[in-house]
Amino acid sequence: DCSAGLGSSGTISQYACQRKTTLKNCNKIFTDAFDVLAEHFEFNENKGHCLAFMRASSVLKSLSYTIRNYRDLEGLACLGPQTKAVIQEILEYGNSLKVQDVLMDERYKTIKLFTSIFGVGLKTAEKWYRKGLRSLDEVKADTSLRFTKMQKAGLLYYDDIISSVSWEEAKAVGQIVKDACRRFDPDAAVVITGGFRRGKEFGHDVDFIITTPENGKEVGLLQKVLSELTYQGILLYYDVIDSTFDNAQIPSKMFEAMDHFEKCFAILKLKKELVSSKQSEKDINGKDWKAIRVDLVIPPMNCYAFALLGWSGSRQFERDLRRYANVEKKMLLDNHGLYDKTTFLSAKTEEDIFAHLGLEYLDPSERNA
Numbered sequence: 001d002c003s004a005g006l007g008s009s010g011t012i013s014q015y016a017c018q019r020k021t022t023l024k025n026c027n028k029i030f031t032d033a034f035d036v037l038a039e040h041f042e043f044n045e046n047k048g049h050c051l052a053f054m055r056a057s058s059v060l061k062s063l064s065y066t067i068r069n070y071r072d073l074e075g076l077a078c079l080g081p082q083t084k085a086v087i088q089e090i091l092e093y094g095n096s097l098k099v100q101d102v103l104m105d106e107r108y109k110t111i112k113l114f115t116s117i118f119g120v121g122l123k124t125a126e127k128w129y130r131k132g133l134r135s136l137d138e139v140k141a142d143t144s145l146r147f148t149k150m151q152k153a154g155l156l157y158y159d160d161i162i163s164s165v166s167w168e169e170a171k172a173v174g175q176i177v178k179d180a181c182r183r184f185d186p187d188a189a190v191v192i193t194g195g196f197r198r199g200k201e202f203g204h205d206v207d208f209i210i211t212t213p214e215n216g217k218e219v220g221l222l223q224k225v226l227s228e229l230t231y232q233g234i235l236l237y238y239d240v241i242d243s244t245f246d247n248a249q250i251p252s253k254m255f256e257a258m259d260h261f262e263k264c265f266a267i268l269k270l271k272k273e274l275v276s277s278k279q280s281e282k283d284i285n286g287k288d289w290k291a292i293r294v295d296l297v298i299p300p301m302n303c304y305a306f307a308l309l310g311w312s313g314s315r316q317f318e319r320d321l322r323r324y325a326n327v328e329k330k331m332l333l334d335n336h337g338l339y340d341k342t343t344f345l346s347a348k349t350e351e352d353i354f355a356h357l358g359l360e361y362l363d364p365s366e367r368n369a
């Protein structure tokens with residue numbers, strides 16, 4: 001339960017990797033507002049303001065008490081005049097005018113709608129907005145647009161993909177992926193990562209890390225698994241990104257950069273009969289399946305712990321973990337490894353990586369920053 005105030009004994013770290021952030025959020029009224037503002041600044045490519053609101057939101061998510069007055073903010077990291085002003089406004093009036101304005105803003109609403117399509121990023125959404133398009137129907141009807149294969153799939157399965165994936169559905173997909181992998185390598189390790197590993201009940205996709213105990217044996221596995229899923233008739237869409245991984249590569253400083261492992265962005269057809277709570281359910285059109293977004297990432301075993309840590313999220317947790325490694329330890333961390341000045345530090349488990357960084361281990365359920 002969330003206690004009132006009196007929480008700010010001691011200080012709270014500016015780094016999410018030094019805070020425990022569970023899914024229990026005592027300050028949702030403030031963090032929802034900050035998340036909207038962060039997204040607004042992201043859409044306007046104002047990185048500084050976007051980051052400021054994301055960090056402030058993350059700090060408030062880690063508190064075990066609800067902010068009830070301005071004094072509760074004492075000793076909290078990452079709160080500047082701008083974010084404090086929003087908190088003050090919400091404390092006084094129950095909401096923020098700036099947030100209300102953003103939520104009503106036509107550009108914000110349209111960019112949010114368009115970027116919710118699988119395969120549509122900020123640049124494309126903006127281009128469509130500038131063309132005067134405002135709805136999905138208008139986008140679909142515009143014959144001058146050239147859609148990528150990914151966007152076509154995104155539009156075709158839009159309603160299924162926008163309705164979030166439940167843990168029950170994720171488990172059912174997990175069984176399908178595991179069975180397909182084990183067919184070709186009985187020792188293959190198949191782990192659900194991302195938000196579900198952090199204990200979320202719903203997600204926008206299901207993320208998997210797949211590897212084999214023996215380094216190198218993972219090569220070729222993805223292609224076999226994809227053939228198997230195609231044979232089963234449940235692979236609705238896939239895009240394979242080949243590995244560009246080089247063991248000698250020094251970790252990149254750029255967090256947002258995609259990692260170098262072989263991976264696949266897919267859409268799977270999940271039969272409702274395979275989901276325990278949805279047995280024999282059909283929608284009005286008699287459709288007895290749901291399209292689910294699935295990411296498969298295939299690192300070699302010697303990178304397994306780094307890949308698992310990097311894909312478990314949350315995004316803010318990952319950003320702060322790398323920033324902490326960089327600024328406080330003068331090391332470089334990414335999804336492939338940890339580099340200390342001249343040497344790579346090896347790790348078999350996530351615990352090893354936290355230990356290398358001199359950090360207390362955080363369970364995935366405490367990484368919901």
Ligand code: DGT
Pocket residue numbers: 193194195196200202203204205206207255256257258259310311312313314315318335
């Ligand atoms: P969700 O799926 O919306 O419920 O939430 P998450 O936390 O599962 O987020 P998701 O699926 O977008 O990504 C899972 C984690 O994987 C995320 O916290 C960071 C990592 N990740 C995903 N995509 C990328 C990427 O393009 N680059 C890097 N470096 N990391 C990524």
Ligand code: MG
Pocket residue numbers: 194195196203204205206207
């Ligand atoms: Mg996910």
